Amino acid sequence: MRLYNTLTRQKEQFVPRAPGKVAMYICGPTVYNHIHIGNARTFLSFDVIRRYLRWSGFEVTYVQNITDVDDKIINRAREEGRSPAEVAAEYTEAFIAAMHALGIEDPDIRPRATAEIPAMVELIGCLIGSGHAYEVDGDVYFAVRSFEDYGKLSGRDIEQMQSGARVEIDPRKRDPLDFALWKAAKPGEPSWDSPWSQGRPGWHIECSAMSAKYLGNPFDIHAGGDDLVFPHHENEIAQSEACSHTTFANYWLHGGMLTIDREKMSKSEGNFLLLKDVLQHVRPQALRLLMLQTHYRSPFDYSAERLQEATVALERVEGAVRNLEWTIENAAVKLGGSASDDQSEKALTLINRIEATRKQFKSSMDDDFNTAGAVAAIFELVTIANSSITETLQSALLKDAVTVARQTIVELLAVLGVVVGSDEDRSEELPQELVTLAAEMAGYSGDKPAEAVETLLAVRREAREKKDWARADAVRDGLATLGFTIEDTAAGTRVVRKG
Ligand SMILES: [Zn+2]
Secondary structure, eight states: OOOEETTTEEEEEESSBBBEEEEEOOOOOOOSSOOOOOHHHHHHHHHHHHHHHTTTTTTEEEEEEEEEEOEEEHHHHHHHTTHHHHHHHHHHHHHHEEEEEEEEHOSHHHHBBGOOOOHHHHHHHHHHHHTTTEEEEEEEEEEEEGGGTTTTTTTHHHHHHHOOOOOOTTTTSSTTTTTTEEEEOTTSSBOOSSSSEEEEOOOOHHHHHHHHHHHOOOEEEEEEEGGGIIIIIHHHHHHHHHSSOOSSEEEEEEOOOOEETEEEEEETTTTTOOOHHTTTSOOOOHHHHHHSSSSSSEEEEEOOHHHHHHHHHHHHHHHHHHHHHHHTTOOOOOOSSOOEEEEEEHHHHHHHHHHHHHHHHHHHHTTTOOOOHHHHHHHHHHOOOOOTTOOOOOOOOHHHHHHHHHHHHHHHHHHOOOOOOOOHHHHSOOTHHHHHHHHHHHHOOOOOHHHHHHHHHHHHHHHHTTTOOHHHHHHHHHHHHHHHEEEEETEHHHHHEOO
């Protein structure tokens, strides 16, 4: 497995610090607002990477923090006349709900900054003790020039930063580049005890302290959006390595930015989308599928048109999986080798394709998590599998091949977090009106749409056998009013959604 490391600016062989285990930290949200789809893309990308690592056999420990104390939260609370804790609690809950809506798994550990202050105070104490930080009037600053490697992640030169900096001049800082580790509280602000003042931590120190506490240093993968490379991640490295004298994180993975209709997302330009608003109009699985079709490090362009295409692609895959399931259930395998040569040949083609798909999926994902290549491999299998089932399955070999093809499609999509083909999904899609229809026409007394369909088809079959065409047609018409047509095939009868 090779992955691109921002620190070395190249793809590297992935070697975890302990064989078979991956310790991974991803910077979480500052909870002062609902997250936008740019954040959502970052979190989705690393959700997929985590799932793939696990599928590849690694035991993954995944930590994502919540920054629940910050200037932005305090400002928002002041604007709205409530406490920072209330604002943070509201948006923490909203964030977790949005992650669940998008099918993003909970982290193994979700530390909240306000519950981890002692670890931060300890780290700041270590930095002061070793001469990398200094206190002024209850504030503590990191002395950037005391850390030789400053700039190694972002590739910035400290002298250029200095000359190009639009850093506000704060006479209390020894150097304009120095950044705050601890801020003394103003009246009414949330604060905690420390040796320097009643105050609160700076943002950067939170991640240094929490990742070390839960994962140790060095840990394997530090991840986040590429807007965090500088200064956030650069500062995390400086703080952590200045104190521990060991590497902070071995691999740095950064997700690319998101544009909307090729424009940079910006509130002032009016093209700013919150995840929760997008999910009002679109299935989360379609949004996921769309995002997967761009490599996680590349810029991703969001548009309503592309989202529509992804929805169609998702429906095509779901339809194919349902067709495969139905064909398997309704196979009429002939024993004694009487199946046609044509079906045996199809079986061999399909078996070859399944193997090729698995290989292509794995080689794509092992190459810096190329999800676009992985999705393309699955789509190709969908096409070939679909074309293998134009008639009733009579060959045992073809039935087996179709069964494995279905399993493979469902399994590999699930590795990417796209769930298709479960029975629950199917019954959810069938409208409840089918139950009413079956109750009226066939005396059905249950409440499951899928069962209702079976009951209706049984009534129609019986009517046709008795040549009661009026009754048979009534079933057909009843289903048609709900948007379904009946298909009679060699293998039996089924109901499909029209158009
Ligand atoms: Zn962070």
